[in-house]
Amino acid sequence: MTNDFFPDGTEIAEFFYDGSIPLLHEYGKRYVITDYGIKNDNEVHTRKIQELIDKIHLNGGGCIVIPKGIYKTGALHLKQGVNLFIEEGGTLLGSDDISDYPVCETRIEGETCLYFPALINADSVDGLKIGGKGTIDGNGIKSWQAFWIRRKWNPDCTNKDEQRPRLLYLSGCTNVVISGITMQNSHYWTNHIYKCQYVKFLDLKILSPKEPIKAPSTDAIDIDVCMDVLIKGCYMSVNDDAVALKGGKGKMANLLPENGSNQRIVIEDCKYGFCHSCLTFGSESVHDRNIIMRRIRVDSGFNLIWLKFRPDTPQHYEFCKVCEVDGQTDNFLNVYRWKQFAERDTIETPSYSKANDFDISYCDVKCKRFYSMSELGEDFDIKRFALSDICVQANEKGSCPEFIKEVNVTLTID
Secondary structure, eight states, rough: OOBBTTTTOOBBOOGGOOOOOOGGGOOOOOEOOOOOOGOSOBBHHHHHHHHHHHHHHHTEEEEEESSSSSEEOOOEEEOOEEEEETTTTTTEEOSGGGSSSSOEEETTTEEEEOOOOSSSSEEHHHHHHHHESEEEEEEHHHHHHHHHHHHHOOOTTGGGGSOOOSSEESSSEEEEEEEEEEEEOSSOEEEEEEEEEEEEEEEEEEEESSSSOOOOOOEEEEEOOEEEEESOOEEEEEEEEEEEEEEOOOOTTSTTTOOOEEEEEEEESSSEOOOOEEEOOOOOSEEEEEEEEEEEEEOSSSEEEEEEEOSSSSSSSEEEEEEEEEEEEEEEEEEOOTTOOOOGGTSSSSSOOEEEEEEEEEEEEEEEEEHHHHOOTTTEEEEEEEEEEEEEEEEEEEOTTEEEEEEEEEEEEE
C-alpha cells in the first residue's frame, strides 16, 4: 500500500490506516460492576466504582464492565491499565448534581485552572481502551435549563459560569482507542483531549439535542494541543461544533508551555447531523497544521468549515485539506472575527494572525451562503486558499475574497 500525504507533504503514517475495533479479549480481565455491589437502582455509585477502578489498577490491569442496565455515577478517574467496556443495553449515567464532580485543576477553554472534572477522566494513561455497544449518558438536561435561565439574567455570562462537567476528558494520554459506544447528553463538551498523541475515535455516535432544549456548548470532539488523531466512521449531531481545534487563548498564548499546536488530524468517513460547524479552527487555538477532513456527509448545520480569529490571540491555521463532501449546510466557508469572550482590554490592539494553504475540493453541497466573511483588518494575513472541482447550489454567493483561487467551481444561485 502506498501511503497518502498530509497537505504539507509529510507522509501519513500507518497509524491512520488501522481503523479496527479492539476485541473484548484485548481489554484484559473482566470486572463486571454488578459483582461488586453496584446496582441498577438510581443511586450514585461513584465511590464503589472508583474503588473497583483502583483495585483493577493495583492488580495489574483489566477491564471494568458495565452490563445491561443503568448505573449512575459522578466523576471517575481511570488509571493505567484500566479499560472501560459498556455492554449493549448498558448505560453509565452521569449524576446531574455538580457536587458529584469535586473541583480540581484541569484544562478548560484554553487555560489550566480550577474547574470541574469530566464524568470520565484519565491522565497520563498509555493504551487506554473505551468501547462496547452501550452508552455513556451525561444526563445534562438540568444544567442546560440552568444555563439558559442564567443567560436571560446575564446575557454576558460565559460557558464556564454555569457549573457543569464534560463527558470525557483525557490529558497526556497516548495510544487511545474509543470505539463503538454512544456518547450523549453531555452537560458541556462531550470529548476533550489535551496534550494527547495517537488517539482514535472509531464508529461512535455523539449526540446532544438542539431542541426542545438546546444543549449549550456540547461539542462532539475538542482537540487541544494534540498530535496524531484519527476520527473515523463517527456520527456527530450536537448543539455546537462537531470537531473543534483548540490550544490556548490570550495575548501571549503562543508562548506559554501549556499551550501549543494540533498537528496531523484526520477526520474521515463521518456523517454529521445538526452541528454549528463540521470543522472549526478556534476560537481558543494558537496553531493548527496538517488537518484533513474527507469523505463526509452533512445533513444540516451552520458551517462546513469555520475559521474563528480571536482579536486577543495570535493564531496560525495552515495546511488543511477538505475533500469529498456531500450534503447541505448554511455556510460553506465561514471566516470570522470572533469577539465573544475575548479579553476586552486587548480587542483594540489585536494580535497578528494568519491562515494559509487550504485545499478544498470535490464537494457537492447545498448551502444558504457560499462565502461568509467578516472584516478582519490588516493584522490578518490569509493566503493560498484553493477551491477546485466544487458544485454548490446556494441562495447567495457572498463576497469572494482575494485570497481564494477558484478552479472548476460551479455555483448555482437559487
